[in-house]
Amino acid sequence: xxxxxxxxxxxxxxxxxxxxxxxxxxxxxxxxxxxxxxxxxxxxxxxxxxxxxxxxxxxxxxxxxxxxxxxxxxxxxxxxxxxxxxxxxxxxxxxxxxxxxxxxxxxxxxxxxxxxxxxxxxxxxxxxxxxxxxxxxxxxxxxxxxxxxxxxxxxxxxxxxxxxxxxxxxxxxxxxxxxxxxxxxxxxxxxxxxxxxxxxxxxxxxxxxxxxxxxxxxxxxxxxxxxxxxxxxxxxxxxxxxxxxxxxxxxxxxxxxxxxxxxxxxxxxxxxxxxxxxxxxxxxxxxxxxxxxxxxxxxxxxxxxxxxxxxxxxxxxxxxxxxxxxxxxxxxxxxxxxxxxxxxxxxxxxxxxxxxxxxxxxxxxxxxxxxxxxxxxxxxxxxxxxxxxxxxxxxxxxxxxxxxxxxxxxxxxxxxxxxxxxxxxxxxxxxxxxxxxxxxxxxxxxxxxxxxxxxxxxxxxxxxxxxxxxxxxxxxxxxxxxxxxxxxxxxxxxxxxxxxxxxxxxxxxxxxxxxxxxxxxxxxxxxxxxxxxxxxxxxxxxxxxxxxxxxxxxxxxxxxxxxxxxxxxxxxxxxxxxxxxxxxxxxxxxxxxxxxxxxxxxxxxxxxxxxxxxxxxxxxxxxxxxxxxxxxxxxxxxxxxxxxxxxxxxxxxxxxxxxxxxxxxxxxxxxx
Amino acid sequence: xxxxxxxxxxxxxxxxxxxxxxxxxxxxxxxxxxxxxxxxxxxxxxxxxxxxxxxxxxxxxxxxxxxxxxxxxxxxxxxxxxxxxxxxxxxxxxxxxxxxxxxxxxxxxxxxxxxxxxxxxxxxxxxxxxxxxxxxxxxxxxxxxxxxxxxxxxxxxxxxxxxxxxxxxxxxxxxxxxxxxxxxxxxxxxxxx
Numbered sequence: 001x002x003x004x005x006x007x008x009x010x011x012x013x014x015x016x017x018x019x020x021x022x023x024x025x026x027x028x029x030x031x032x033x034x035x036x037x038x039x040x041x042x043x044x045x046x047x048x049x050x051x052x053x054x055x056x057x058x059x060x061x062x063x064x065x066x067x068x069x070x071x072x073x074x075x076x077x078x079x080x081x082x083x084x085x086x087x088x089x090x091x092x093x094x095x096x097x098x099x100x101x102x103x104x105x106x107x108x109x110x111x112x113x114x115x116x117x118x119x120x121x122x123x124x125x126x127x128x129x130x131x132x133x134x135x136x137x138x139x140x141x142x143x144x145x146x147x148x149x150x151x152x153x154x155x156x157x158x159x160x161x162x163x164x165x166x167x168x169x170x171x172x173x174x175x176x177x178x179x180x181x182x183x184x185x186x187x188x189x190x191x192x193x194x195x196x197x198x199x200x201x202x203x204x205x206x207x208x209x210x211x212x213x214x215x216x217x218x219x220x221x222x223x224x225x226x227x228x229x230x231x232x233x234x235x236x237x238x239x240x241x242x243x244x245x246x247x248x249x250x251x252x253x254x255x256x257x258x259x260x261x262x263x264x265x266x267x268x269x270x271x272x273x274x275x276x277x278x279x280x281x282x283x284x285x286x287x288x289x290x291x292x293x294x295x296x297x298x299x300x301x302x303x304x305x306x307x308x309x310x311x312x313x314x315x316x317x318x319x320x321x322x323x324x325x326x327x328x329x330x331x332x333x334x335x336x337x338x339x340x341x342x343x344x345x346x347x348x349x350x351x352x353x354x355x356x357x358x359x360x361x362x363x364x365x366x367x368x369x370x371x372x373x374x375x376x377x378x379x380x381x382x383x384x385x386x387x388x389x390x391x392x393x394x395x396x397x398x399x400x401x402x403x404x405x406x407x408x409x410x411x412x413x414x415x416x417x418x419x420x421x422x423x424x425x426x427x428x429x430x431x432x433x434x435x436x437x438x439x440x441x442x443x444x445x446x447x448x449x450x451x452x453x454x455x456x457x458x459x460x461x462x463x464x465x466x467x468x469x470x471x472x473x474x475x476x477x478x479x480x481x482x483x484x485x486x487x488x489x490x491x492x493x494x495x496x497x498x499x500x501x502x503x504x505x506x507x508x509x510x511x512x513x514x515x516x517x518x519x520x521x522x523x524x525x526x527x528x529x530x531x532x533x534x535x536x537x538x539x540x541x542x543x544x545x546x547x548x549x550x551x552x553x554x555x556x557x558x559x560x561x562x563x564x565x566x567x568x569x570x571x572x573x574x575x576x577x578x579x580x581x582x583x584x585x586x587x588x589x590x591x592x593x594x595x596x597x598x599x600x601x602x603x604x605x606x607x608x609x610x611x612x613x614x615x616x617x618x619x620x621x622x623x624x625x626x627x628x629x630x631x632x633x634x635x636x637x638x639x640x641x642x643x644x645x646x647x648x649x650x651x652x653x654x655x656x657x658x659x660x661x662x663x664x665x666x667x668x669x670x671x672x
Numbered sequence: 673x674x675x676x677x678x679x680x681x682x683x684x685x686x687x688x689x690x691x692x693x694x695x696x697x698x699x700x701x702x703x704x705x706x707x708x709x710x711x712x713x714x715x716x717x718x719x720x721x722x723x724x725x726x727x728x729x730x731x732x733x734x735x736x737x738x739x740x741x742x743x744x745x746x747x748x749x750x751x752x753x754x755x756x757x758x759x760x761x762x763x764x765x766x767x768x769x770x771x772x773x774x775x776x777x778x779x780x781x782x783x784x785x786x787x788x789x790x791x792x793x794x795x796x797x798x799x800x801x802x803x804x805x806x807x808x809x810x811x812x813x814x815x816x817x818x819x820x821x822x823x824x825x826x827x828x829x830x831x832x833x834x835x836x837x838x839x840x841x842x843x844x845x846x847x848x849x850x851x852x853x854x855x856x857x858x859x860x861x862x863x864x865x
Contacts (some may be wrong), residue, residue, distance in 0.1 A: 004850045108709065136837040139738045311755055343808075403720075403772070407718075407772060408772040409772065409774045410771070410772060411770060411774075436762070446718065446720045469723075471718065472721035472722075472724075472725060473720035473721055473722045473725070474722075474725065474767075475721075475722045475723075475725025475726040475770055476725070476770065489725050489729070490721060490722075490725040491721030491722075491723075491724035491725040491736075491738060492721075493719060493720070493738065496724075496736055496738075496739065498724055498725060498727070498730045499725070500731075603745075666714060672838050
């Protein structure tokens with residue numbers, strides 16, 4: 001904490017060319033020569049790639065040769081190469097925190113590509129500012145904290161299930177939290193999967209059973225994340241177990257009901273007088289106020305919809321001696337400690353009725369692809385018979401509208417490609433050809449994006465089966481008020497001719513968007529999102545499972561539209577990443593903690609309330625009240641340091657004297 | 673450049689003319705100018721056909737707004753400006769309403785019409801409309817059939833426009849004179865005689 005004496009500072013400056021990324025715009029030689037004139041700089045050098053082994057050796061050698069106290073590298077961003085250069089600094093025998101980076105690439109040469117003179121001047125400023133800070137840097141030691149040997153996965157779709165299974169199989173106790181009464185997610189709503197045409201439920205249910213039976217997985221369905229505190233290795237997650245109204249056999253036993261609890265017999269639902277639409281069937285089939293989504297749910301435990309229940313008590317009677325139904329149930333809160341967490345929050349269907357021209361919710365026979373999945377599914381509301389909602393007739397001519405709301409830059413659409421609609425629409429075309437004799441699918445498309453393994457071959461197969469492809473985006477759909485048939489208007493852009501196609505049914509391949517809970521949950525875990533709401537990975541290419549919050553990882557469509565293979569692959573990646581800190585047993589925290597300068601602290605306690613992480617407290621020391629920092633909780637945000645009226649808080653690595661020196665270096669142009 | 677072959681017969685030569693797209697056919701300035709006047713980034717068109725699919729003119733004509741967007745992107749100035757289809761847009765703005773790229777194809781067409789007019793390429797009926805507006809304040813002036821219909825509906829024979837208030841006509845004429853619209857219309861029509 002002692003201030004480094006300015007006079008003794010000996011700084012080395014290293015300017016990186018980054019090939020032509022920097023050297024193509026900035027005059028490297030001029031920056032280097034300028035650096036030599038900055039106070040405290042004893043050596044300045046340059047190299048084509050400072051991050052390469054020879055570049056790093058230059059740093060280590062110069063530290064020894066010139067007895068440096070600080071190192072400045074003018075190159076890319078700390079996010080990319082701070083660890084690299086810290087290692088090089090340490091290799092030279094200096095404390096790695098005596099390294100400071102000047103960003104002359106991302107914030108300079110790349111954005112000022114056409115202004116080389118001004119860019120060079122800006123680079124000189126950046127180097128001068130970095131030297132000012134480097135002159136005042138001090139030795140810091142990272143803090144190690146133990147990692148709780150448990151993990152949490154939020155979201156029980158196929159991604160979350162796979163992540164939980166992998167973690168559990170790696171010997172880690174895993175809490176799998178799912179908001180709905182059953183795991184399975186979107187995949188359990190699908191009939192078949194492309195391109196193999198596997199029955200979706202058939203390949204999913206074994207996994208659901210595995211999850212339920214796995215001893216290392218604690219399955220928490222009908223449960224939501226309420227609050228998250230802590231940091232990597234030590235998250236305290238508060239969960240809301242929503243009032244289910246039905247006891248599991250375990251819960252029943254805990255209440256002393258021997259041999260009781262729900263067996264999934266369904267006697268309760270049989271007598272329940274309240275009928276509601278089943279959200280699993282997208283409202284196309286009824287359920288009772290005490291319900292399961294479908295016969296293959298896991299866990300097979302009924303749930304009371306307390307918003308609909310009239311508390312008539314018939315179900316309690318029907319349940320009898322099992323005494324599983326508890327109509328007085330209340331939400332319960334539990335807090336669990338986990339080392340790492342994976343978010344697998346999934347996606348929702350974009351409300352396609354917002355695009356009026358497609359007529360969804362206005363015309364009976366315009367349905368979404370997910371509704372099609374339920375209608376074509378043997379366990380669905382129609383037993384797998386595709387029917388027109390208007391009259392129950394079997395449709396023969398069916399139009400599939402791709403990019404319905406996707407690739408749409410208006411304010412009523414989504415600018416991204418939803419990625420799997422092309423493929424499932426091809427699959428839908430196959431299914432109607434297979435199931436309905438004489439049926440013709442018309443696929444309105446802009447591009448068929450069949451990018452995955454065996455996907456293009458699948459496209460070939462469906463074309464060969466007789467699907468008609470019309471290359472043009474659908475302009476609008478109108479309804480014949482008498483027959484309820486639909487007229488699909490588009491241009492066949494390959495013919496250059498407008499098309500008015502009369503069909504019996506239209507299936508909209510609606511865009512997808514982050515699930516409704518994504519925004520709330522990501523805020524609890526401190527995860528960023530991109531403009532369109534998808535969760536932001538730590539690096540789009542090199543760290544697609546990680547987030548910028550240490551210890552929190554992403555799996556599946558919550559990070560961006562993904563089909564099943566990609567979701568499962570990312571889930572396994574996330575599980576692997578989430579298990580690393582747990583297996584290591586401890587993590588190093590960057591030592592950017594606030595420190596209390598006790599002799600200056602008046603003990604006013606204002607900072608305690610300012611801290612967003614509950615890291616500060618007041619303690620008695622030597623007969624005085626002073627502030628104390630719980631280092632493991634402190635994230636170094638600087639709120640307290642900036643606020644403290646007495647200047648009694650020292651932000652390590654971002655201390656006031658260091659920052660003021662940087663500002664002075666900029667404003668005074670190097671004059672001290 | 674298109675390869676020229678001599679067929680010794682003008683008709684045959686035109687029929688078998690090389691119609692490939694060659695780079696020099698393109699005038700990149702054309703796209704810039706169209707975007708400047710139309711105030712919509714036509715180069716962002718991805719040719720989905722929503723515009724033509726929405727167009728009330730397309731089913732009954734050879735007018736394909738998507739192709740004009742394409743010609744703007746490729747800088748095919750000659751082809752775009754000399755195509756008589758350019759004048760078949762009714763400016764209903766259906767394409768603009770539905771364009772998923774949030775472009776205004778209608779405004780691209782209007783920009784091209786401006787550029788065409790600069791080169792005196794404009795159909796005679798448009799010019800006659802200009803003359804009618806100059807004369808009456810209306811592109812489609814009132815007529816006896818209309819007057820009778822209005823009377824049946826209990827309306828005044830003349831609407832609340834320059835028809836009823838001819839004293840405002842000089843104002844309209846001043847505007848048309850300012851842009852030399854009438855003068856140009858008269859000239860082009862006379863030259864075409």
